[in-house]
Amino acid sequence: MKRWLQQTLLALALLGSPGAPLHAAPLSDDAVKAAVIYKVMLFTRWPDEGSEAPLTLCVVGRDEVAAALPDLHGRRIGTRALHIRQVAGPAAFNGCSAAYIAAPEQNRLGSLLSKAAGQRPLTVVDCGEALCNSDAVLSLAVQAGRLVFAINRRQAEQQGLSFSAQVLRLSQPERVP
Amino acid sequence: MSRAERWRQRLASTSLRHQLSLGAAAVVTLTILLLALLLITSEYHANRKAMLRDLQVQAQMIAANSSAALVFGDAEAAGEILRALQASADVSAARLLNSGGGLLAEYRADPSQAVSGEVLQLSEPVNYQGKVYGRLVIDAQLHRLKSRLLIYSLGALVVAVLAVLLALLLFAKVVRFITGPVNELIGLMQQVAREGDYSRRSGIAPGNEIGDIASGFDTMLGEIETRQQALTHELQERRRTQAELDRMARHDSLTQLANRHSLEERLESVSEKSRLRQQHYALLLMDLDNFKVVNDSLGHQAGDQLLVLMCCRLRAALGDELPIYRLGGDEFAIVLEGNGLDVRCSALATQLVTLSREVFEVDGHEVYTTMSIGYALYPEHGERLPQLLRNADMALYAAKNQGRDTWRVFTQDMQQRAERRMQAETELRHALERNEFFLMYEPQLDLHTGRLSGVEALLRWRHPQRGTVPPSEFVPLAEETGLIMAIGAWVLKQACTDGLQLLELNVRGNFRLAVNLAPRQLGEASLAELVADTLKSTGFPGNKLELEVTESAMSERIELVAERMNAIAALGVSFALDDFGTGASSLSYLRRLPVQKLKIDRSFICEIPQSRDDRQITAAIISIGARMGLQVVAEGVETAAQRQFLHDQGCSLVQGYYYAKPLALEDFLSHWRFDATITA
Numbered sequence: 001m002k003r004w005l006q007q008t009l010l011a012l013a014l015l016g017s018p019g020a021p022l023h024a025a026p027l028s029d030d031a032v033k034a035a036v037i038y039k040v041m042l043f044t045r046w047p048d049e050g051s052e053a054p055l056t057l058c059v060v061g062r063d064e065v066a067a068a069l070p071d072l073h074g075r076r077i078g079t080r081a082l083h084i085r086q087v088a089g090p091a092a093f094n095g096c097s098a099a100y101i102a103a104p105e106q107n108r109l110g111s112l113l114s115k116a117a118g119q120r121p122l123t124v125v126d127c128g129e130a131l132c133n134s135d136a137v138l139s140l141a142v143q144a145g146r147l148v149f150a151i152n153r154r155q156a157e158q159q160g161l162s163f164s165a166q167v168l169r170l171s172q173p174e175r176v177p
Numbered sequence: 178m179s180r181a182e183r184w185r186q187r188l189a190s191t192s193l194r195h196q197l198s199l200g201a202a203a204v205v206t207l208t209i210l211l212l213a214l215l216l217i218t219s220e221y222h223a224n225r226k227a228m229l230r231d232l233q234v235q236a237q238m239i240a241a242n243s244s245a246a247l248v249f250g251d252a253e254a255a256g257e258i259l260r261a262l263q264a265s266a267d268v269s270a271a272r273l274l275n276s277g278g279g280l281l282a283e284y285r286a287d288p289s290q291a292v293s294g295e296v297l298q299l300s301e302p303v304n305y306q307g308k309v310y311g312r313l314v315i316d317a318q319l320h321r322l323k324s325r326l327l328i329y330s331l332g333a334l335v336v337a338v339l340a341v342l343l344a345l346l347l348f349a350k351v352v353r354f355i356t357g358p359v360n361e362l363i364g365l366m367q368q369v370a371r372e373g374d375y376s377r378r379s380g381i382a383p384g385n386e387i388g389d390i391a392s393g394f395d396t397m398l399g400e401i402e403t404r405q406q407a408l409t410h411e412l413q414e415r416r417r418t419q420a421e422l423d424r425m426a427r428h429d430s431l432t433q434l435a436n437r438h439s440l441e442e443r444l445e446s447v448s449e450k451s452r453l454r455q456q457h458y459a460l461l462l463m464d465l466d467n468f469k470v471v472n473d474s475l476g477h478q479a480g481d482q483l484l485v486l487m488c489c490r491l492r493a494a495l496g497d498e499l500p501i502y503r504l505g506g507d508e509f510a511i512v513l514e515g516n517g518l519d520v521r522c523s524a525l526a527t528q529l530v531t532l533s534r535e536v537f538e539v540d541g542h543e544v545y546t547t548m549s550i551g552y553a554l555y556p557e558h559g560e561r562l563p564q565l566l567r568n569a570d571m572a573l574y575a576a577k578n579q580g581r582d583t584w585r586v587f588t589q590d591m592q593q594r595a596e597r598r599m600q601a602e603t604e605l606r607h608a609l610e611r612n613e614f615f616l617m618y619e620p621q622l623d624l625h626t627g628r629l630s631g632v633e634a635l636l637r638w639r640h641p642q643r644g645t646v647p648p649s650e651f652v653p654l655a656e657e658t659g660l661i662m663a664i665g666a667w668v669l670k671q672a673c674t675d676g677l678q679l680l681e682l683n684v685r686g687n688f689r690l691a692v693n694l695a696p697r698q699l700g701e702a703s704l705a706e707l708v709a710d711t712l713k714s715t716g717f718p719g720n721k722l723e724l725e726v727t728e729s730a731m732s733e734r735i736e737l738v739a740e741r742m743n744a745i746a747a748l749g750v751s752f753a754l755d756d757f758g759t760g761a762s763s764l765s766y767l768r769r770l771p772v773q774k775l776k777i778d779r780s781f782i783c784e785i786p787q788s789r790d791d792r793q794i795t796a797a798i799i800s801i802g803a804r805m806g807l808q809v810v811a812e813g814v815e816t817a818a819q820r821q822f823l824h825d826q827g828c829s830l831v832q833g834y835y836y837a838k839p840l841a842l843e844d845f846l847s848h849w850r851f852d853a854t855i856t857a
Contacts, residue, residue: 036249039248039249042248042305042306043245043248043305078306078307079306079307164245166242166243166244166245166246167245167249169245169254170245170246170249170251170254
């Protein structure tokens with residue numbers, strides 16, 4: 001079922017877009033990655049759609065991207081507010097709508113997810129130089145100087161998440177194993 | 178004159194058909210053009226609206242799809258989305274702008290299609306979950322819309338033109354339907370006006386207004402025709418009457434011959450023609466000699482009948498080529514043209530005179546009549562018409578005067594005679610006015626006693642140059658001219674006046690004053706009145722007056738004469754028959770007239786005793802007088818032998834130079850006062 005395991009990669013020429021609202025000043029790759037995470041979340045349909053409760057982006061582990069994420073705290077996704085929370089372990093996934101898995105913790109993503117009880121969050125990983133096969137729903141990478149992202153649609157379906165077709169179009173095509 | 182006014186005038190003078198067609202063309206063209214304009218405008222707006230709606234839908238779709246690209250600032254993806262607008266041919270360009278107004282992506286349609294003309298810009302906000310992330314701006318070109326509209330307009334125009342043509346075609350038929358009868362009517366009117374034939378009708382059935390006009394016109398024509406017929410009829414009647422009047426004016430109703438008026442016209446034209454062509458012509462005048470006798474004795478109807486018969490005879494003899502004119506009464510005329518008139522006229526006149534002698538049968542009576550003819554020739558006897566007429570008349574008069582029943586051609590001495598006669602006539606008139614007449618008295622004696630038994634008044638004329646003129650030289654002219662009436666009246670009055678003195682001549686009871694009456698005086702109805710008036714005014718006793726009438730005066734109209742003489746006899750006046758024995762009348766009338774005395778004409782006495790005939794006649798007259806109880810007077814006794822013969826025959830009264838010459842009153846009175854008797 002590797003066909004259904006989709007890794008959607010999106011390459012974005014963020015640096016070449018001078019009018020981008022989120023980048024008033026030249027941003028670091030990490031800040032851009034944090035912004036991309038926020039934007040993908042914008043186009044995501046949550047299982048608890050209709051709820052007015054704030055969406056929580058949980059951060060597992062520490063890296064440069066994780067360090068840029070707290071800047072997003074308080075932003076709004078639709079009518080809902082975005083909260084950023086640092087969590088220690090899988091047990092803490094409770095109440096997380098999304099979860100950024102920092103680079104050091106990526107290896108234990110599977111166990112983290114399996115240990116997670118109840119609703120699984122939208123998992124995000126940073127693959128670094130190239131998009132990688134990951135069980136995470138959203139993978140980020142900087143390829144040839146361009147930031148791309150991929151969406152694992154199979155994983156997302158399993159987790160009851162869906163994405164706007166527009167964002168799917170922006171994502172990198174699924175890599176067929 | 179303004180241009181518009183000139184156009185209006187020109188339009189007003191064009192035909193109804195053209196006016197209607199022009200009006201219809203204007204209305205139809207305007208209507209259809211307005212309709213086309215409306216259609217085109219509404220089409221433009223509808224198309225533009227539809228296009229706008231399509232563009233909006235497209236913009237909304239593109240905008241809805243491009244929010245993520247905007248959010249992520251993905252120009253590539255944005256460009257890809259915008260390229261979807263390729264399908265829309267109207268879109269010339271599109272831009273995606275982020276919320277800051279920066280350009281994210283731009284699309285341009287085929288650059289070969291140059292952007293020109295009006296551009297419709299559409300701006301659609303790009304929002305996602307209530308948040309605006311940018312704007313989509315689409316530029317749409319209208320030239321396709323416009324070219325479509327142009328094609329549409331051209332189509333509409335073609336349809337409009339076709340519609341106009343069709344409408345005009347239809348209208349032309351309608352107009353012809355309307356103007357056809359109108360033109361027919363106009364044609365009819367013009368024809369009627371030109372030919373004056375009012376029997377024509379339009380034959381257009383009434384129904385609409387034109388039909389009503391046509392039937393009105395027909396009715397009018399009918400009325401005109403009726404009046405025209407009436408007028409024509411009246412005109413014909415008038416012409417016929419006029420012709421009849423003309424005919425009557427030119428013809429004699431009794432004989433159907435042309436009349437005096439016709440003759441005048443004929444003479445005028447003939448004389449004009451003859452004058453111009455130097456031709457000759459003759460005018461013959463004819464007169465019946467004793468028509469008056471026939472008229473008086475047999476009545477006017479018989480006279481008319483005689484005229485008609487005479488005309489028939491003349492016409493039968495002359496034929497139609499030689500028309501006869503009746504001038505009135507018993508006068509006729511013939512105009513003869515051509516050459517050899519001298520010979521032809523005399524031959525014709527001889528023929529006519531001979532012809533008229535033949536007996537006519539009028540009312541069962543055999544009537545003999547004769548004709549006198551006189552003629553004159555143009556130009557010998559008168560170059561001017563009045564002169565020619567006068568001369569022809571003079572020739573006729575000469576024929577009458579010279580025994581009647583003959584013809585005369587005009588001669589110059591006729592003229593002289595006529596002049597002399599006219600002069601004499603003038604002198605006669607003057608004589609009466611100037612008292613140049615006077616009376617002489619001749620005694621009548623009793624042959625047995627030698628006493629004066631009466632006196633005859635004799636008229637004389639003391640002519641200033643010629644001296645005393647005897648009655649025989651002027652009485653016929655006085656008779657002819659009618660002056661005898663005035664002279665006779667004068668004589669009667671003068672004699673009666675003188676007679677009062679003569680009565681004083683101590684003569685016995687049967688004295689008579691004898692006064693001669695002219696034949697013409699007996700013809701006057703007023704004679705009795707004249708006699709009565711004269712007796713009354715002079716106081717002369719009627720029973721002493723004796724009027725002498727000649728036998729010739731008796732021969733005509735015996736009844737009438739008898740009546741008049743009886744009226745006079747009632748006054749006591751007696752009558753003596755003068756010149757007895759010279760006339761040809763019968764003795765029977767002596768019984769019917771109040772005559773007491775016969776006078777033996779001097780022509781019988783003067784040959785006595787030499788002429789045996791005269792002796793016998795005289796004896797016979799004396800015998801007749803004795804047997805009829807009439808006194809007999811012998812005139813012109815000049816010798817003793819005559820006196821003796823008369824005495825022997827038993828003649829009672831005598832007069833003549835043997836006894837005494839006529840004397841003027843004074844001489845007579847002085848001569849006879851103391852010697853009323855002479856030895857008989």
